[in-house]
Amino acid sequence: MEVNILIMLFFGIFSFLLTFVFTKLGTIVLSGDGSFHFSRVEELYDNFRNGKLTFIASRTFSSAGVGTFLFYPSILLYPWVILRLIFSPVTSFYVWYGLMLFITMCVAYYSMWLFDKDRVRATIFGILYTIFPYHIHLGIAHLVVGEFLAYTFIPLFFIGLYYCLVDRKKWYLLGIGWTLILYSHIVSAYITLLGAIAISIIYMIIDTKSIKKVMINLSKNIILVTLLSSFVLIPFVTDFIGAGIKAPNGAIFGYLGSFQEIFLESVKNATDTNRSVGVFAIFTTIVGCYFVKKSRVEEKIAYGLGVFILLCTSTIFPWRLFNNTIIGRVLGAIQFPYRLNTYVGFFLMVTFSLILSKLIHSISNRNAKVLLISGIMIFLIASYYGSLTDLFVKIHESQGNLLGKNTKLAKIIPNEAIIKNSNYHNIFDYSILYGEIDYYPSVSFNNLQEGNDITAEVNPKINSILSHRVIIGGKEKVKIPKVASNYIEYNVKADKKEKIDIPVLAYKRTKVMLNGKNVGYTASSRGTVMVDGEKGNNKISVTYQPSKLLYVGIIVSFITWIGLLIGLIFSKKRNVN
Secondary structure, three states, X not given: OHHHHHHHHHHHHHHHHHHHHHHHHOOEEEOOOHHHHHHHHHHHHHHHHOOOOOOOOOOOHHHOOOOHHHHOOOHHHHHHHHHHHHOOHHHHHHHHHHHHHHXXXXXXXXXXXXXXXXXXXXXXXXXXXXXOHHHHHHHHHOOOHHHHHHHHOHHHHHHHHHHHHXXXXXXXXXXXXXXXXXXXXXXXXXXXXXXXXXXXXXXXXXXXXXHHHHHHHHHHHHHHHHHHOHHHHHHHHHHHOOOOEOOOOOOOOOOOEOHHHHHHHHHOOOOOOOOOOOHHHHHHHHHHHHHHOOOOHHHHHHHHHHHHHHHHOEOOOOHHHHOOOHXXXXXXXXXXXXXXXXXXXXXXXXXXXXXXXXXXHOOOOHHHHHHHHHHHHHHHHHHHHHHOXXXXXXXXXXXXXXXXXXXXXXXXXXXXEEEOHHHHHHHHHOEOOOOOOOOOEHHHOOOHHHOOOXXXXXXXXXXXXXXXXXXXXXXEEEOOOEEEOOEEEXXXXXXXXXXXXXXXXXXXXXXXXXXXXXXXXXXXXXXXEEEEOOOEEEEEEEEEOOOHHHHHHHHHHHHHHHHHHHHHHHHHHHHHO
């Protein structure tokens, strides 16, 4: 126990060393998915302060009432929200980022300890896995927050899968790991599910005697995941399936790079590109075979999987041959093969930690061993900051180019906008760079294939929604709504009784009031709320009424977590006695 506490303290100090420079600089380069996730957090923060759960976007996402919060899990963003109550906006992000690095180290350490019972190796793996370039790319270089969160729990998922296959007592780690990934990022949960299915099938084919025990363990985990994640799954059943809602595109297989491109970016140890797996992964790919050849079979499998998945991230694997096929539909949700870099990082850092731990254990002199470990840690910190050189350059060269306040509706926020506390709220004056119109009704698009294009020329219906255009009897008029938690209100004056179409999206459980009375509505041709207006003033307010099943799901998940925790505590006490 004392050793574990010391290791946790070490991880805390290490995480601080990885983040304090950014906190000191007080600047965010808002690139990639940054505006999407910062808007999510801002909506959650505003509603949390008012004691409300979040279902639809009323203050952010152009106040269009999009159901992002129904279909994109947000629960693991609440630590950031709580930090936002304590610190300034920029500082709260970097403190949260440091916290997630710390948690990732702890999860990776614990998982490796269960796998090999070597504390030196487990500690090294915790750090290697955490500072893996693709992880840093997700977390701070391109702000892909959902995938960054999911990355944290990948080691727990795989050690849980390993225990399920070999029939160890900790079978439930698979269910816990997969649930936490599901809480973070749906696509990552889908990828890990495909991986678990493939690995389990191969294992049962090789060892047919294991089929029964593996199926029992997997079945128990399916039940556990269903209970723990019921509040995440229920909105898909009640509001998404059959509702004609546009999900992020599948079967794209975009941003493919050649292996040469991946190799060159990785040798630079860059984090500003999604193609880099870092110099340590390339080194391990080249020499790992030598180090695992005399190791147990699990080490060989980890190395083999790491190399295979690395090849799959490049054009060596014929991804586009699968477009418009059954395989393509199954794999299409991955969207971008570079997402597999998460798994490259996991498996190859398992092997690299083996290499380093063998090197350390080969030294008998205690002082020399301590000196070597210290040198490795200093080198890892240096390599981490070295991999972020491009980000530091952007921060220092753009200090005079802060994001200004926007006055034009439906204007997309510029990529790599420079954010400080002084202009933080300007983020929410713009349309989001990527993800603004995810989970819109499909009818809202004039050109569904160009779903990210919000211009009036390509998607005029989308543009009219983002521009707050109210349509009264066929005539458009720009109106700015009043908003509150899960509440959007438009005040419209009509010369006669006629149809009024307001730019708020209509979902299955959307509720509408006209002049204080509940009224029926229809979904307009642009997928928005349309009511029969009255002559004179029309106060049209839109809210969302979640299914009672959703609240049941929240209670079921909470009780299951409590029951699981109590069970683990009693189980540990029995083992001690």
